[in-house]
């Protein structure tokens with residue numbers, strides 16, 4: 001689950017200059033340049049780059065991100081960041097997500113939304129400033145409340161899982177949705193549960209969180225006990241939702257996801273070895 005978070009040893013630094021040790025996260029559009037063996041570009045990069053931006057350092061290795069002008073060079077694949085799970089080492093994967101979000105922020109915040117002047121990078125923090133009107137903009141992080149609903153005890157435990165029409169065939173997951181302005185996490189979690197599957201849940205128990213840089217979510221995982229209501233899938237959003245015994249679960253999200261971590265934890269609690 002930590003594979004999408006910045007390593008603890010990483011220190012953001014906006015003042016770096018590229019050196020022969022620099023490791024680069026170079027993006028062609030949204031795709032990351034990486035070699036077959038998981039190597040990233042290092043040192044002097046011979047390609048035409050744009051939006052060159054320092055990220056920070058980890059154990060004296062400076063990291064930069066940039067956009068590539070033109071085609072992917074020979075020997076390099078341009079892959080969606082989420083296709084790099086398992087190809088990049090975990091700590092590089094976490095930084096790749098960070099790099100993707102920083103570069104996307106720069107690419108989508110070139111001009112002031114209030115007065116249309118060109119924005120510039122702030123010197124002391126990751127933000128963009130308008131030299132004309134003073135507007136400050138920050139990288140967007142969109143919180144998503146995720147709820148795994150349980151009922152029953154021990155080996156008889158069941159989990160309420162749902163599938164959205166865009167999931168791979170047969171895959172079910174926990175309930176999740178974006179937090180809206182003015183909502184608490186708890187309000188958002190209950191609203192999503194009610195909207196998506198029509199049931200009431202008891203106390204929400206916070207489990208853990210996970211940055212999900214596709215493109216800029218922060219997943220916040222909760223467990224909750226079922227209280228009442230018949231499952232009513234939300235038209236257009238939820239293709240199917242049902243109770244699954246922990247002993248007969250369907251296809252689940254990838255192990256790297258917080259949904260899977262919540263489900264695996266519930267199964268381990270229900271079926272101790």
Ligand SMILES: [Zn+2]
Nearest residue numbers: 112115130133
């Ligand atoms: Zn402005």
